[in-house]
Amino acid sequence: MGPPSNEHPNSHDYDQLLSIYNHVESAMVAQQGPASDLAGETPAEWGRAVRFDRLGRPNVFERAEGPGRKVVTHVFWAIGEGPRGNR
Numbered sequence: 001m002g003p004p005s006n007e008h009p010n011s012h013d014y015d016q017l018l019s020i021y022n023h024v025e026s027a028m029v030a031q032q033g034p035a036s037d038l039a040g041e042t043p044a045e046w047g048r049a050v051r052f053d054r055l056g057r058p059n060v061f062e063r064a065e066g067p068g069r070k071v072v073t074h075v076f077w078a079i080g081e082g083p084r085g086n087r
Contacts, residue, residue, distance in 0.1 A: 043083050046073040057082040 040046065047063025047070075061073040 046075070047071065053077070055082070 043049075043058065043061070045063075046061035048061060049058030050062050051058070051060035053059045055077075057075075057077050059075045059077065061075070063071045063073070065071055
């Protein structure tokens with residue numbers, strides 16, 4: 001009988017991948033914070049515009065959340081959309 005085939009992953013391979021990458025996902029979830037820290041649904045709730053896309057629409061907002069903390073909201077506007085005055 002020859003050596004084991006390495007053409008298809010087995011359960012040990014999947015276990016190894018989990019041990020390598022699983023901690024990254026859990027760390028990212030922990031950094032998001034509670035839902036109350038998330039930005040609102042309108043530009044007024046997102047804070048101050050700090051970047052604009054090539055059409056002049058604000059697409060990155062920052063809102064202070066206390067000393068040394070801020071919430072950054074990235075916006076991807078749909079075609080033809082944007083805040084009033086930029087449509």
